[in-house]
Structure formats: structure tokens, C-alpha cells
Amino acid sequence: MLARSFLRRLADGVAAALLAVIFVAFILQIALRYVFDWPVGWTAELSVICWLWLVLWGAAFVLKDDEEIRIDLLAQLLGPRAGAAIQVLGAIGIVVLFGMSLPAAYEYVRFMKVEKTSYLHVRFDVLFSIYILFSVAVIGRHFWNLVLLLRGKPSASSGSASS
Secondary structure, eight states: OHHHHHHHHHHHHHHHHHHHHHHHHHHHHHIIIIISOOOOSHHHHHHHHHHHHHHHHIIIIISOGGGSOOOOHHHHHTOHHHHHHHHHHHHHHHHHHHHHHHHHHHHHHHHGGGOBOTTTOOBHHHHHHHHHHHHHHHHHHHHHHHHHHHTTOOOGGGSTTOO
């Protein structure tokens, strides 16, 4: 449990650091452009890179299952047993589809090592590698929810916070 708490704090810290970098780059961009009359492009590029990583990192490691936005109206209308069946089908669908797309996504990310960003010269394979982490986390999270559902236990995503 201590390791899980540490990993959660680490994930939150990475997300907070990415948000801080976006904020500092934004303020720096404004200051350089309007105070010093020196427009630069690297600040915008850094903000976009950090935003991409923040969104996918946050969705993969920071956002809890019960905080995700879900449309579970059909599952609620059909009752608990049919709702659980719909959740099982949904989890299977996500695991299978993300699993099927993972090799192609990996090949694309690997292929993109030949390109770099314009200002910071970050290789695109490094930039897009967060998508692979995101995909693996989504597969793992939904596989675990599937295991819980098949054991007859409520998954983390079946809480009342779902929409």
C-alpha cells in the first residue's frame, strides 16, 4: 500500500510539474513578446508538448476510474445484472481494441524517430511515447476492472460518480 501511495503522489507530482512548465512558458512567452518585443516560438512548442503529456499522463495515471466521465444510462436502466454485463462487454471491447491498436501505435511512434520538433528539436518518438504508456495503462485498468466484474465484485468504475 505504501508503494501505491508513493506512485500516486509521483503521478500527481509529474502532472503538477507539467502544468507548472506550461504556466511558466505561457508567462514567459507573454513577457518576451510584449515587454521585450522578442517573439519566440519555443515557448509555444514547449507548452504544446507539455499539454500533450499532461493530458495523456493524467488520463493514464492520475485520473481515478470513478472520476472518468461515463455514459452509463443504459446500464442503470437495465438493472444491476444487465448493467454488469454491459460493463463486462465494455471492458472487453476496450481491452481488445486498445490491444489490437497497440502494435501499430508502437510502430508509428518508433517510425517517428526521424522527425524532430521545430524549435526544441525533440524527437517525435520521444514526444509521442506517452501514447504507448497511456494505451498500456488503459488496457491494464480495464483488464483489472474486467477481472473484478467477472469475480462479481463492483469495479472501480461502477461507483455513483459515473455520469
